Amino acid sequence: MKLHEADAKMLLVAQGLPVPPWAVARTPEEAGEAAAKFMAEGTRRVVVKAQVLVGGRGKAGGVKLAGTPAEAEEVAGRILGMDIKGSLVRKVLVGPAAMIVREYYLGAILDRASRRIVMMASAEGGVEIEEVARVTPAAIHRVAAHPFLGLHDYQARELAFAVGLGGPHLREFVRIARGLIALMAANDADLVEVNPLAVVREPGPEGHVERLACLDAKITLDDSALPRHPELERLRDLDEEDPADAEARHYDISFIHLDGTIGCMVNGAGLAMTTMDLVKQAGGEPANFLDIGGGAKADRVAAAMRLILGDPKVEAILVNIFGGITRGDEVARGLIEARNRQERDVPMVVRIVGTNAAEAARLLHEASFETAATLDEAAGKAVAAARRAAGGAR
Amino acid sequence: MKLHEADAKMLLVAQGLPVPPWAVARTPEEAGEAAAKFMAEGTRRVVVKAQVLVGGRGKAGGVKLAGTPAEAEEVAGRILGMDIKGSLVRKVLVGPAAMIVREYYLGAILDRASRRIVMMASAEGGVEIEEVARVTPAAIHRVAAHPFLGLHDYQARELAFAVGLGGPHLREFVRIARGLIALMAANDADLVEVNPLAVVREPGPEGHVERLACLDAKITLDDSALPRHPELERLRDLDEEDPADAEARHYDISFIHLDGTIGCMVNGAGLAMTTMDLVKQAGGEPANFLDIGGGAKADRVAAAMRLILGDPKVEAILVNIFGGITRGDEVARGLIEARNRQERDVPMVVRIVGTNAAEAARLLHEASFETAATLDEAAGKAVAAARRAAGGAR
Amino acid sequence: MSILIGRDTRLVVQGITGREGEFHARQMLEYGTRIVAGVTPGKGGLHALDNRVPVFDTMVEAVRETGANTSCIFVPAAAAPDAVLEAVGAGIGTVFCITEGIPALDMLPVVELVRQAGSRLVGPNCPGATSPGRAKVGIIPGSIHREGSVGVVSRSGTLTYEAVQAMTDAGIGQSTCIGIGGDPIVGTAFLDVLQLFAADPETEAIVLIGEIGGGAEEEAAAWAADHLRGVPLAAFVAGRTAPEGRRMGHAGAIISGGRGTAAEKVAALEAAGFRVASSPTELPALLRTAGYRG
């Protein structure tokens, strides 16, 4: 699960890390009020940032500066409602614009190959790290945390010296690096990025002082661990989420909505992806990824059917079940029941093999379902059915 | 540092472990009031236990039951003021007397040889574990915690099954075992014992229920870690402590008061013990262990002298310094200064070798100190001086 | 011969008295797997599966009493990491963890400790393995297999069944089929299994079934290029149509930062000499094309 910037920053603050203040606004007026408050506290300019879960908001015009509360309100008005890569901007973050001396990147990910948490730092901050990795890979410095003991202080110091933060900011850098690793452990995050981690100049009682600040934060959480973090589960952005996702989660179905016309219902993630691939290969476009999981009972089959039919673009449905734990006859019964209840009639091609496949075939035959013996055949029939349905509708 | 039972129980409670309620009383009246309160809550009998840092209080008559508040007051009156193995009883713990079904032992220690925390359990609870270890060593079951990962749940279960707690109390036993290991880590304890860990019978809404309870607790803390646990340092029993101990701690001097007549001032723990051993071998009795540490400056030498002379039994002083980091001349100057200020005149034998020994010898000679070349000679001279002093005083 | 499991397998099922554990233990027993013990703390002394399998409280007891050398874990996600450590602590050499939904960070110390102990963990969130005609451990349906000499390794469950069924239907039998699991952190990677197959005299060809996410297929391909020349190799990679940044069911199946795409994996596998199928049903024919004559 991805977190919004504001939520990610909250987790940084919980680790005691230096994050400048911010406010979240859902309307231009709220943004203006927040700007007024920061300005009353001495801020000269504020930054207004679109809160969306996709990257590249800066390039898309979702980040703007404002010098007065009125300007902040106006800027927020332009950003709120924007469509950034398919995500509607419903919230903006408003905060004092930092006087940035220099930007760095600091992040940590769960690395599969080494089975370690790997921490990365770069003096090339403020730009996407994937970009740095492609253009100047040597500019990214890495250390692997110990699987039992975590990141050693000396490893954090090595990163600090490598990116040129070995001077007055050394201790604070080490503290931030440790904090990010602790944040991962405390919240079961599999990625945390501070980009930019910046040296900022701030007015102090005796002239300006320079210190490290986490200006932006990106965190993704391990979905498998969310059950033990109900406080994080509550951060899920239900606004930005497809309502179908919530229903899928309720029934323990893995569901991802796509742009095609062939709805897919499959047991097993790998087989579900393969089914999508074969639909594409047969000349169609999958409307979704859907894994009903193991041992799927009738109510789950019915829910999967609702999810698929909830997409008006769907013109045919392909059901592909390889029975193992899942019993084919049970899925067949679920399909028959679901079809009897559904309002919209969409052609359906069903392939059920494995456990109790013979009984499933008998039930499906009696109920006049179109069936297929192989996956390739099923994909071909589904694509043909969708074409017929689309042709008929025209 | 050893903790009193009540403080140890507080740390168990902080880990969420099941400890019956208790109150600490410094007077018989307070004990009576505490008993009245518990009895008002339904307790039929209370136990009154002497709070001292030495073992064997039960045998010494320091633990008694009482059936009424008046009896509790009377019993506390007898226990308060007792001398148990040299410790004056200044406090008693008062708590409901448990209905004990069966007693177990559960403890964890820092084991030097294996460099692990070793957890031990036994079905022979309620008696001293050293006694069990001697009489029926097979009755003690041990598992070593992983140096990085701590105690695994399965190890705690193995102990539970070994002592016969694999039934309804299995989960709670595992929780308690984990809690004790967590307690050690959280407080830098090097020993924690629950003895007895008991299955107790308690009245419940639907008849009696049996559950596990930690009825007594013993904890010792790693002195080296106390600086990072100021909240634990505050638990130090200043009443029971020799006031000299506090002064020694203030000057970073290792000081242990003993029963003899020869005061010793030495640099280095091993050499200090050796000096005591040689005093004994020469026919004397050391009055103390005292290590002034490395690089001892004049003020520390003066403090060490005050500590030694604070014991009226001291009849001679042996100073043994092997200069390494410690400079001999500096110690000599400290000794001369200290002797000039001290009120009580006690014969002193000084041996200083190593760094700047020649300069030290010159200074000591000028100040008419009795000196010695070897440690054996110094011990002999000090014992002889003490005998003369004792003879002269008679 | 076969790899990981075979005629010498003496299996203990951890969580044998649970619903899942009991169901699949029965299937394994019916397949012919030698299940010598079950473990459920607090149920020691009972006998499971119609009195055929003794149940113990602890793994150390189960191993001591029965000489078990392999374990299969069906306990819930919260208790599964401890179950793996208990198995390894009791001296089990090969541990299959079927349990799904274990948080990835919980697995980091576990896989490291298993490695240090010199044991092998397969999974978590894996379907297990079958050495046809000898033993099956886990949840793969026994009926899809046929004895033979093709090693199959996969990150998926049902997709593997699909591929194996296609091979069996085409008369191509398997030495061992292994599902390594779809989680980001697993005990045994493709590379490990390729090495085991390479050392197995009975395995004459290898089928690898990958999916999007991570770089385990590429890592395996790089090794295969140097060490498996002359061995008939075929592969399939699921997820060519998967969108970026979305987790496709498996915790590990996600394209992030443009890395882990099916195209990259197909290219790496082809460069290493794998024939890559566009559908699992093509695998038997590709094996023949690659020179497999079994």
Place this chain on the structure above:
Amino acid sequence: MSILIGRDTRLVVQGITGREGEFHARQMLEYGTRIVAGVTPGKGGLHALDNRVPVFDTMVEAVRETGANTSCIFVPAAAAPDAVLEAVGAGIGTVFCITEGIPALDMLPVVELVRQAGSRLVGPNCPGATSPGRAKVGIIPGSIHREGSVGVVSRSGTLTYEAVQAMTDAGIGQSTCIGIGGDPIVGTAFLDVLQLFAADPETEAIVLIGEIGGGAEEEAAAWAADHLRGVPLAAFVAGRTAPEGRRMGHAGAIISGGRGTAAEKVAALEAAGFRVASSPTELPALLRTAGYRG
């Protein structure tokens, strides 16, 4: 030859710019120890000890630039465990940790990690080691030594100096003198050092200086009984008059539950063939009685 340190020692001093570190580094340099580098984070680029020793920010840099193979740690207790891990992570084979006052539980993972890395840690809270005429690492005064062939190992500081001085005064030189430290958890135990001495062709006799607390002397004695027959052995144990239950200065010097007494240790050492002195000054004569002719 000698053990742990010698002519091949290339030393890096961790904490070289601190008061203690600088003072003792200077002593070591004057003794002839090859100090190739110092490390103080944030002081990289400076030169310490009158410009004779380059200072680096990190151990990995120090090792890369100077080929250091041994380190000596003078950093404060709170930073010392990390300093040990940094040294080992940089590939240092032998680490002496002089720092005292490190909480024992902090050392548990450190000693385990050092062991896993195949390095050796001496200490913490130890005076270091001297191979007379070759190198000294730590804080033992160089002046007390004489070149020779008796190996000395001790848990103490000044008590060791006392014993070594007595030997030197009697004309008995040392191959290597090692203080293993008085903390409960140390990286190198008596037993480890006895094994090193046994393998050192130059060491012809061994002196062990123990003290109350723990069972390390007994453990070493048991091994010596089987492996050091024919080697002249002498020992001294401090603390015959120590009371039970009190920590005698060293964190490790405490008799608890009636265990760890001097009497037990003396008995174990005598049973293993050690001549046990009642004063450190007797050690030279006992070595002669034991057959030492060096």
